[in-house]
Amino acid sequence: MTSAKRMNFFERYLSLWVLACMVLGVGLGKLWPDMVHRISELEFVKDSHVNAPMAVLIWLMIYPMMLKIDFAGIKGVARRPRGLVITLFVNWLVKPFSMALLAWVFLRWLFGSLISPEDAQQYTAGLIILAAAPCTAMVFVWSYLTDGDPAYTLAQVAVNDLIMLFAFAPIVMFLCGVANVVIPSAVLVTSVVVFIVIPLTAGFLSRHFLIRSKGREWFEQRFLPVFHPITVVALLATLVLIFAFQAENITRQWFMVLLLAVPITVQVYFNSGLVYGLMRWFKVPHNVAAPGALIGASNFFELAVAVAITLFGPTSPAALATVVGVLVEVPVMLSVCKVCNRSRAWYLEKVK
16 A cells, blocks of 8 residues: 655645635735735836736746756657657647637636626636646646656656647637637747746756756755745745735635636546546556646646736736636645545556
């Protein structure tokens, strides 16, 4: 019997931290709305529509993630590609499109009488942005909790990040166009450059030159640990900022938050179940299938929120939709981890 995984203090109470950040952020937004409004208008470059504080915090989160990615490890995965192919299939050919469909079913049809057509369009855009980028940071936590193969998980994340460079913007443009939402292409491309290209390139170059000059042991044992507290603080500060920007929407439209949580939750369980089922069908080892199911379902919510704010503004319905993704992500993904662990014996019956 596999012993329960021991998480560090931050990971163990992750849901509590998200709740605390929400309370603090909403409190700041309600008590000092003018200050929060001024922060939301700080642009990285004039007329870039990229919020400067958000950009800095996103970099502080993404750069350390990119430092961990060894793109050379992709070669080893090529010898057993089934798990990677299934994950990529669901991430890029199922998840964004299934979310667009779910958004239409719930926001335009089932909940259509409760939401104005204009707001429904923006909520749909927010959900599409949320689903179009696979998770990067929390994947390593989910993989750890399900006894995942760390090298394979790392390779899956690396490939997803490379694909995200080229596929994120076109997918968002296409699906939002189908939903009759106009996306400024220049602003979207700017978001991709700022939030993906720059930190990915910086992480790759830093890793390459530091390992070559200082050695892998120094890099992994001395350099990488320095960033762990920075990443944690940046994540918490980002969440506080996100909820502060959305304070009015969250308190005034709490019922809408509940409605948006429905398609997001359905999407997570649908895509994780699809990946897990396909992995079992093709007899992929469980330590690849479980993290793959979680990669196939989770979202890069930090990027999604930043892009939604850049495209539609910090208090927009689209931004609110991505913020709800933050609220739903942690507890739902933890439940998927438990399902993967408890179904291990059932899974292995097919794989043997």
